[in-house]
Amino acid sequence: MDNLAIAHVLNEIADLLEIRDENPFRIRAYRNAASAVTDSGERIADLTDPALRQIPGIGKDIAGRIRELVESGQCRYHQELLAEFPPGVLDLLHLQGIGPKTVALLYGSRRIQSVDELEQAARGGALRGLRGLGPKKEQLILKAIDEWRRHAGRHLTPDAWEVATGVVDYLRDTSPHTTFDIVGSLRRGADTCGDIDILACGAAPDLMAHFVRHPHVERVLGQGDTKSSVRLRKGYQTDLRLVVPESRGAALQYFTGSKLHNIELRDRALRRGWKLNEYGLFQASDGTRLAGDTEEALYAALDLAHIPPELREMRGEIDAAKEGTLPRLIELSDLRGDLHMHTTATDGRDDVETMARAAKAAGLSYIAITDHSQALAMANGLDEAQALAHARRIREVAAQIEGVTLLAGIECDIRPDGQLDLADDCLAQLDIVIASVHSAFNQSPEEMTNRVLRAMECRYVDVIGHPTGRLLLRRDPYAIHVERLIAAAAQHGVALEINSLIERRDLSDAHARLARDRGVKLVISSDAHSVRAFGGLRWGVMTARRGWIEAKDVLNTLPLEALRRGLRRSRKGKRGKGVKA
Ligand SMILES: [Zn+2]
Ligand SMILES: [Zn+2]
Numbered sequence: 001m002d003n004l005a006i007a008h009v010l011n012e013i014a015d016l017l018e019i020r021d022e023n024p025f026r027i028r029a030y031r032n033a034a035s036a037v038t039d040s041g042e043r044i045a046d047l048t049d050p051a052l053r054q055i056p057g058i059g060k061d062i063a064g065r066i067r068e069l070v071e072s073g074q075c076r077y078h079q080e081l082l083a084e085f086p087p088g089v090l091d092l093l094h095l096q097g098i099g100p101k102t103v104a105l106l107y108g109s110r111r112i113q114s115v116d117e118l119e120q121a122a123r124g125g126a127l128r129g130l131r132g133l134g135p136k137k138e139q140l141i142l143k144a145i146d147e148w149r150r151h152a153g154r155h156l157t158p159d160a161w162e163v164a165t166g167v168v169d170y171l172r173d174t175s176p177h178t179t180f181d182i183v184g185s186l187r188r189g190a191d192t193c194g195d196i197d198i199l200a201c202g203a204a205p206d207l208m209a210h211f212v213r214h215p216h217v218e219r220v221l222g223q224g225d226t227k228s229s230v231r232l233r234k235g236y237q238t239d240l241r242l243v244v245p246e247s248r249g250a251a252l253q254y255f256t257g258s259k260l261h262n263i264e265l266r267d268r269a270l271r272r273g274w275k276l277n278e279y280g281l282f283q284a285s286d287g288t289r290l291a292g293d294t295e296e297a298l299y300a301a302l303d304l305a306h307i308p309p310e311l312r313e314m315r316g317e318i319d320a321a322k323e324g325t326l327p328r329l330i331e332l333s334d335l336r337g338d339l340h341m342h343t344t345a346t347d348g349r350d351d352v353e354t355m356a357r358a359a360k361a362a363g364l365s366y367i368a369i370t371d372h373s374q375a376l377a378m379a380n381g382l383d384e385a386q387a388l389a390h391a392r393r394i395r396e397v398a399a400q401i402e403g404v405t406l407l408a409g410i411e412c413d414i415r416p417d418g419q420l421d422l423a424d425d426c427l428a429q430l431d432i433v434i435a436s437v438h439s440a441f442n443q444s445p446e447e448m449t450n451r452v453l454r455a456m457e458c459r460y461v462d463v464i465g466h467p468t469g470r471l472l473l474r475r476d477p478y479a480i481h482v483e484r485l486i487a488a489a490a491q492h493g494v495a496l497e498i499n500s501l502i503e504r505r506d507l508s509d510a511h512a513r514l515a516r517d518r519g520v521k522l523v524i525s526s527d528a529h530s531v532r533a534f535g536g537l538r539w540g541v542m543t544a545r546r547g548w549i550e551a552k553d554v555l556n557t558l559p560l561e562a563l564r565r566g567l568r569r570s571r572k573g574k575r576g577k578g579v580k581a
Contacts, residue, residue: 001045001070003037009069009078010034010062015093016081018100019107028263032057032314035260037066039315041514043483045070056316088114095144105130119145154192155236156472158502158539161186163236164196167214171200171240174210178203179248183255187309189542191472191505196238197255201248211240247279249294254278261312268302268318310545327548330524332541334551336559337366338534340411340434340465340497340525345390346371347379349530352397352406358531360404366560368407368432369394373421375413376438382410384426391430405560407431411465416440416447418454420461427460432567434497434525436465437478445479452480453488462567463523464489466499466506474503486515493571495521495555498547500540501533512547521566523555 014030017023036057037044044052044066052063069075085107091114092103106112109130112121120126122141127133161182168180181187184197200207208228212220221229226242243251254262255278269276275284280292281301291301299306304321308329311317320326342348343355350358352369359367371390372381382390391408398406409432413421420427420435427433435455443451455461467485468477489496496515499506504527507515512522524540526533544554551557555566564570 001073003040003044006044006066006069007034007038009075010037012090013078013081015090015100016085019085019089019104021104029059029062032260033062035314039313039510041482041510043481046483086113091115092118095141095148097140097144115145115148154194154473156502157186157190157193160193160196160236163232164198167196167238168198170214171207171211175200175203175207178207181252183252184257187256188258188312189310189546196236198238198240199243199251199255200240201243202245203242205242207242208240246293249296249298250280250292251278253295253298256309256312258313260314261317264314264318265302308545310542311548327550329545330541330549330551330554330557332538334554334557335364335524335537335541337364337556337563338526338528338537339368339409339432339463339523339556340370340499341367341528342371343369346376346381347529352394353401354531355528356397356401356404356406359534360401362534364404364534366405366407366563368409370409370411370432370434373410373412375415375421381413384422387422387426388429409433411436413438414451414455416443416451418451420455420458424458424460427458432462433460434463434465435461437469441469441478443479445481448479449481449484452485456488456492456494460569461494462569463495463497465497466504467496468506468511470506471503472505482511486518486520489515489520490518493568495523495568498522498524498540498543499527500525500536501527502536502539505539505543509543509546512544512549516547516549516553521555522549522553
């Protein structure tokens with residue numbers, strides 16, 4: 001049973017408890033545990049009881065439920081709760097604006113058990129007379145059902161970021177003196193996101209009228225003086241809020257989340273006799289304002305160092321902020337090189353020279369050209385002779401370009417049996433070898449793990465590319481035992497990649513953190529297939545930041561010579577020959 005499956009059950013228990021109107025602390029305990037399980041880089045099912053109990057947010061009772069779940073595939077408590085409600089009732093919770101209390105009411109007094117039944121009831125006027133469910137709410141419910149059916153999907157954060165910055169540019173045209181902030185999971189740099197949230201500080205109220213006239217608006221969901229919501233093309237729900245300057249920091253903090261992080265901060269304020277909300281931090285007794293104009297001041301008032309948005313996921317950041325041990329997170333400008341890209345020799349769109357000049361323009365001082373190997377026939381993969389000829393060509397180009405060093409490398413396929421796709425004596429003549437899985441994704445965990453571990457035994461493999469093969473919102477990671485992968489990487493001195501392609505971001509933040517904790521070096525790569533793709537490195541850096549990664553954990557922050565020494569091939573006393581331009 002994987003972590004997501006365990007977290008799903010814990011979350012469902014929380015939902016069911018909420019419908020039953022149980023103790024909020026109990027509900028929150030299950031939510032916290034679910035998120036701890038989701039975020040854990042370790043496979044929860046493999047942990048011993050003491051190890052399980054060491055995870056913050058997992059107490060004795062919940063540890064017992066998890067144990068039962070892992071051992072029997074079910075948890076009795078969960079089953080008992082489920083038995084109290086028909087299965088469709090939980091779907092109702094996914095409707096916008098329908099909380100557990102409404103669900104309890106709908107089920108309790110009208111026996112509504114599914115989205116379909118709710119729709120029928122709303123259309124037939126059968127909800128009238130229920131507390132708080134007038135004609136207006138009826139319309140909202142019907143709209144929510146419609147939305148839910150059409151826009152159940154989420155978005156890749158970088159795609160949403162592009163939409164959000166487009167909206168901000170549009171708003172800025174008429175409001176040049178307003179400060180705009182994109183908040184929510186976008187600001188935290190999560191892999192995917194639901195809505196887009198934008199704050200406008202110091203704007204006139206007529207900004208709202210301008211906002212709802214954005215050319216991509218499909219529907220105005222609500223328009224008010226301080227908040228408006230629209231549905232943009234491709235299903236992006238976008239909320240705009242007006243904020244006064246004295247509350248900007250508090251609003252930034254509040255709307256950036258995450259929810260769990262905010263709950264913890266609010267509790268911290270409460271314990272001091274204060275009140276924290278989106279308007280500021282106040283004395284609870286007399287409402288005196290203590291902070292709120294900047295985030296920094298807000299955190300400082302709570303005796304915390306300012307926590308970067310990427311860390312606000314309740315993964316230990318509040319303790320670290322208290323103790324002054326927050327990491328110095330890596331920044332895009334720390335990257336000196338990029339070790340994974342393709343050219344026209346295989347499936348890239350630009351040739352070696354064009355890529356090199358673009359990399360130089362992007363401020364990189366070295367790059368590795370790593371085209372595909374022969375197994376990827378549809379990408380025109382190279383065999384040994386072609387790979388070596390390509391390496392010669394790369395070195396010729398390198399000799400002609402100043403200011404950027406080219407390494408001749410390869411992205412070598414790992415065949416289904418774990419053999420590398422090119423012979424050792426070919427790999428030995430290259431400067432860097434990335435080994436990646438591009439086929440037979442459906443192998444069992446045992447097969448897949450042994451496959452990659454076997455590939456790592458080759459002394460010329462320096463990096464494992466996109467180690468779990470996930471494609472966000474499209475394909476789950478293949479069944480690889482990440483713990484064992486990381487242990488083997490540590491043993492062999494192989495680096496693991498954080499691939500920056502926006503649908504990959506692989507390793508994930510949690511796995512990158514685990515790898516670093518186990519002494520594995522990381523590389524952050526663009527996997528560029530054209531000159532435009534170097535910009536994507538920022539998303540790999542974002543993933544690294546979310547994984548608490550510092551510059552020193554990442555090989556391609558090193559100057560060239562140090563980088564070469566850091567690659568596995570030279571650690572084993574065997575140096576490749578790069579060509580310096
Ligand atoms: Zn690849
Ligand atoms: Zn690639």
